[in-house]
Amino acid sequence: MKYVWLALLVVVTVVLQTSFFGEVRLAGIVPNLFLVLVIYIGLSLRANEAMTLALAGGILLDFASGADFGLRMAFYSALALGVMLLAETGADLDNLSVVLILTAGATVLYNLAVIASLATIHVQLNWWHMVTVVLLEVLVNMAVALLVRPLLVRILRRPSSMSAVALRNGGQL
Amino acid sequence: MVRGRSRYQILGVIILGALLVFANSRGWLRPLKDVTGTVVAPVANVFGSAGHSTGNFFHLLFAVKQIAQDNTKLENQVAELRQRLSEDAEMRRENEELRTQYNLPDSAKRTLLPANVVSYQPDNIRQYMTINRGSKDGLKDGMAVISGGSLVGKLSDVTARSAKVFLVTDPNFKVSGIDQDSPNRAAGTVSGHLGSGLIMDKIAQSDGVKQGDTVITSGLGGELPKGILIGQVQGVYQQDNAVFQSAQLVSDVKFNRLEMVFVVTGS
Numbered sequence: 013m014k015y016v017w018l019a020l021l022v023v024v025t026v027v028l029q030t031s032f033f034g035e036v037r038l039a040g041i042v043p044n045l046f047l048v049l050v051i052y053i054g055l056s057l058r059a060n061e062a063m064t065l066a067l068a069g070g071i072l073l074d075f076a077s078g079a080d081f082g083l084r085m086a087f088y089s090a091l092a093l094g095v096m097l098l099a100e101t102g103a104d105l106d107n108l109s110v111v112l113i114l115t116a117g118a119t120v121l122y123n124l125a126v127i128a129s130l131a132t133i134h135v136q137l138n139w140w141h142m143v144t145v146v147l148l149e150v151l152v153n154m155a156v157a158l159l160v161r162p163l164l165v166r167i168l169r170r171p172s173s174m175s176a177v178a179l180r181n182g183g184q185l
Numbered sequence: 186m187v188r189g190r191s192r193y194q195i196l197g198v199i200i201l202g203a204l205l206v207f208a209n210s211r212g213w214l215r216p217l218k219d220v221t222g223t224v225v226a227p228v229a230n231v232f233g234s235a236g237h238s239t240g241n242f243f244h245l246l247f248a249v250k251q252i253a254q255d256n257t258k259l260e261n262q263v264a265e266l267r268q269r270l271s272e273d274a275e276m277r278r279e280n281e282e283l284r285t286q287y288n289l290p291d292s293a294k295r296t297l298l299p300a301n302v303v304s305y306q307p308d309n310i311r312q313y314m315t316i317n318r319g320s321k322d323g324l325k326d327g328m329a330v331i332s333g334g335s336l337v338g339k340l341s342d343v344t345a346r347s348a349k350v351f352l353v354t355d356p357n358f359k360v361s362g363i364d365q366d367s368p369n370r371a372a373g374t375v376s377g378h379l380g381s382g383l384i385m386d387k388i389a390q391s392d393g394v395k396q397g398d399t400v401i402t403s404g405l406g407g408e409l410p411k412g413i414l415i416g417q418v419q420g421v422y423q424q425d426n427a428v429f430q431s432a433q434l435v436s437d438v439k440f441n442r443l444e445m446v447f448v449v450t451g452s
Contacts, residue, residue: 030307042308046307077311082209126310
């Protein structure tokens, strides 16, 4: 039942990001809801669960994207893995600042990955505009991470997941 | 360090991802994309409609002054267009008389298929959207998509029941264009530029392009039908020692607020 809820959470997040927030843009920016979800998933669940959910959501986003198939799947899987590895270093993962810093860093990296994918085709970029867009997206995503925290912590830190947290604190994934 | 069984599970996920990328490059994932699109589309439609209504509400709140200015500008444009319409009606009548006299075939008419916008791109760099029509409706890659008579983009990644529309503002978008109002009907390449909208470049220095000129598709190469409005020239950039000049274009299409578009299925 837990996996059903998690799968539903991933699907709803992807649909909201591509349909609802495609129309309702915050400061002209589409918030990256799935990126925020992957960060919370990486902090809360077991390695295989987090990687699987990140991969599944990345595939759905790649289906929705129509370009660079595999980019989002690879990025979000790597993000989930990176967050889990960070947990191994002993970072205080319940600290809100850690979540916000992860969100900011992941947003910048994601946009760099998309820009890098454009390097294979001859395009001209307005770099000043790109920097502005990325900075705005960082702020929007951090605000989203803050707003959804109570809900996601409640959903992801359920008793069956608490064992994952306990295991992580013991140094094993 | 990731240990034991988790390491192999992570490796498994990576291998699965690589296999999926390979399968997609071969087109083997199309049936899966069809099924996913069919299942998700109704839900996406509901969220998209809700988003459109919400977006309209906030847009109205924050753009009242702009709406008033746009209203005045549009009223002036309507008056100007009415004048041009009556002149065009005369020219069309004369054109038909001449065609009849010289026994020439009728010019091709376009057939349009309406489609709803289901979703937008999931990031802020690429510019594309998904519509709820696909190959079952006769759509093919490369078909033009318009809204309000202006070019929105062209189709890509067409599945049975959905299709992606790469917008003219996408950095990968390129089409041949003609300045309808310049004396030499200046030709150039119109491409999307992140942050700069639309740029028409490779325009010969000798061609007179000025602000306010109308740019349409040229139809060269058969990629898109000829005569579809792309936008108006907003600024011209010339350098004395350059071979070409370029022009910044502005489109009338509100790309982030589209609810319905039309696919040009025949012309």
